[in-house]
Amino acid sequence: MKLLTISDLCADLVVPIDELPLRPGKHQLSNQRLFVAGGTSNTLIVAARLGLDTHAVGAVGDDWLGKMVLQQLRDENVSTNHVQVVPDATTTLSVELVDNRARHVFVGALGEGTTVELSTDIDTILSDIEAVFCTSYALASHSLFSCLDSLDILKYAHRCAVPTFFDLGPAAFSMDREIVEQAINVSTVVFTTMEELIGWTGSSDKIKATNEIFGVGAEIVVIKCGKEGCLIMSSDEDIMLDGFEVTVCDTAGAGDAFAGAFIFGYLNKYSLTESGTIANAAGAITVTRVGTGPYVAQCVEIFDMLESYGVTFSE
Structure with missing residues (x-):
């Protein structure tokens, strides 16, 4: 089963520290720093580890960060054949400071360079693809890979009856609302958090807020609730699934991993309860x-x- 993701690929620099927030004049030392693939790469890696045939479409800068991200994906058997390396461009870097109470903050440095368009026709890109995943980050105008092409791939997949998965994400709140609603309109499943859902719809009533997402066109809404688990809503059922009790060290990437595993379950014909x-x-x-x-x-x-x-x- 083949999963395609659409997005610029980004790198994370993870720096564990003693405590947040940072305070002027109070310096801290970190004994560890991790340069790793982040964002959509987390979704791809989890899906690949679970057995999906995973493919990335997007772009990175022609720098050591881009090379690192591509190598880490290839090490996980993720195909990067349709990821363009943009000359004289930089790869987006997200610096995460995480303290010993698992609190974190991100400082982002967006990639810079010339926007590139799809280098292969959409039919070739979507050949035998059984699911497409996209985030609002991929639809932002700052993306190295054309945000218009990202949206076109998502729309075309929907027209071809390929299940589409869209993560609302924080980037949705800093871009043209109409573009995001076009993505929701062609989404089989929308992933979000309760905070994002309330912020997007303006309603603190989860039923009313979710119905607004349904009204735009989505078939299923999956609300990620952190340690509380998740809430899955469709026209047929509302499912609240408790989370698993663990010791939390760092919550970054958890939502991306969640999405990869949910898509795996969906494509393997598990029920919504099982997928969640x-x-x-x-x-x-x-x-x-x-x-x-x-x-x-x-x-x-x-x-x-x-x-x-x-x-x-x-069974």
Whole structure:
């Protein structure tokens, strides 16, 4: 089963420190720093580890960060054949400071360079693809890979009856609302958090807020609720799934990992409850260590956790 993701690929610099917030004049030392693939790469890696045939479409800068991200993806058997390396461009870097209470803050440095367009026709890109995943970040005008092409791929996949997955994400709040709504309109599943859902719809009533997303065109809304688990809503059912109790070290990348595992479950014809449970496990394992990219959940860890909780799936 083949999953395609659309997005610029970014790098994370993860720096563990003693405490947040930072205070002027109070200096801290870090004994660790991790340069790793981040963002959509986390989704790709979890999906690949679970057995999906994963493919990335997007761009990186022609710098050492871009090379690192591509190598880490290739090490996980993710195809990067349709990722363009943009000459004289820089790769987006997200610096994460995470303290010993698992609180974190991001400082982002957007990639800079000439925007590139799709170098292969869409039919070739989508050949045998069974799911497409996109985030609002991919639709932002600052992307190295054309945001218009990203939206076109998502729309074309929808017209071809390919399941489409869209993560609302924080970037949605700093761009043209109409573009985001076009993405929601062609999405089978929309991932979001409760904070994002309330912020986007202006309603603190989750039923009313979710119905607004349905009204735009989405079929299923998956609300990621952190340690509380997730809420999955469709026209047929509302499902609240408890999270797994773990010791939290770093929550960065958990939502990305969740998405990769949920898509795996969906494509393997698991029920929404089962897909959400697998996704909860992937997210829970990811938060137990510091770092993203190679540090996200492994397949065996996910199913060991499910087994330890007595979770079984129907044939």
